[in-house]
Amino acid sequence: MASSAHEASASALGYLFQAQLALLELLRGQEERPDGAISLELHDDVAWEEDGRPVDLLQVKHHVRGVRTLGDKDDDVWRTIQSWMDTHQPGDKDGPTLTLVTTQQARPGTAMAALKAPTPQPSQALELLIAAAEESKAKGTEDARTAFLKLPPAQRAVFVQRMRVIDGSPSIDDLDAQVRAKLRAALPDGHADSFMRQLWAWWYEQTVEMLQKRHTSVSVTRLMQRISRIRDDYTSDRLPTLVGRQDFPAEAEAELSDARFVHQMHWVGAGRQLNKAMVDYYRAYTQTVAWLEDDLVDLDELARFEDNLSDEWQREFDWMLDDLPDDATDREQEQAGRALLRKTLDQTRYRIREAYDEAFFSRGKHHELADRGRIGWHPDFEARVKNLIRAARA
DSSP: OHHHHHHHHHHHHHHHHHHHHHHHHEEETTTTTOOOEEHHHHHHHEEEEEEEEEEEEEEEEOTTOOOOOOOOOOOHHHHHHHHHHSOOOOOOOTTTEEEEEESSSSOOOSHHHHHHHOOOHHHHHHHHHHHHHOOOOGGGHHHHHHHHHSSSSHHHHHHHHHHEESSSOOOOHHHHHHHHTTTTTTTTOHHHHHHHHHHHHHHHHHHHHHHSSSSOOHHHHHHHHHHHHHTTTTTTTOOOOOOOOOGGOHHHHHHTTTOHHHHHHHHOOOOHHHHHHHHHHHHHHHHHHHHTTTTTTOHHHHHHHHHHHHHHHHHHHHHHHHHSSSSOOOHHHHHHHHHHHHHHOOOOOSSSSTTTTOOOHHHHHHHHHOOOOOOOOSHHHHHHHHOOOOOOHH
């Protein structure tokens, strides 16, 4: 059981490494392949495309630190060669480049070392691979070695000529640092961690989209556009949105069902809006916490924003009271409060930052203020909130 769990863990780590390496590869290739795109598990583990055609196939091998060097008889080598023989014509001189990316170091004097960039030596590598295929007795690689040796000599030579090895690739522990190094000019001062969390979250979304074949690849252009958009959120008049609708946990609805802002909505007959109000409240609250943790806003800025919302609400609340007759019925008070709620949540005059226009945050902050009893919708909300507090303390 322990061995099986270890293998599953290593396999999962390998897939995660593959996905993260694809982002690094996309950043590395932006200058040489500005019109290129990266795909996952389509043509190979990772592949470069140009005009929808694969031009470089990457077999990606991840090993934990301390694993020995890579030799010509190793499983990784022959599994990779088998994969390339199975999916592409080995003797196609116009076929894509075939790249083995490994965290291991190619052992000196091997074909793997001879195929290393920037000065590969395919003729030497061919001789060494033939020798390894003939000498190895490993059962696990027998089929791949046999198939390789059965290739006509001319095809075999073309096949090896298309190969290259990138060894000593950063491990999964080092990939984030490598990506940051490539993005050094784009990282906002003091907020690199927040920026990277957004970029990785977006990239994982793209990974899922590619694995589910909803789209086939991500282009250099699209990546650079996303990086630019994320970077723009860190200017003085904007803020990044770090919490999505999908981040509302199932248990939160039950936890918020007795919140004061929920009672406030019930008092004005807005029950159909409760779920959306809970999502807005939760997102605004968690968004505020995330901004504070990343030093993107300070308490004074939040206080000014809340004061502006409260002041605007107070003006509308007073107009509502002025419009209600002294003998207003319960039904009339409920309707007036519901109209005030709708009007208040629709207002976008005040924003925490001038160019930050996410409506959920303003709505959620209104619900937060209502939860504190600072604002409300029903004409008699203050007395009702006090009763809630007394009941909770009883």
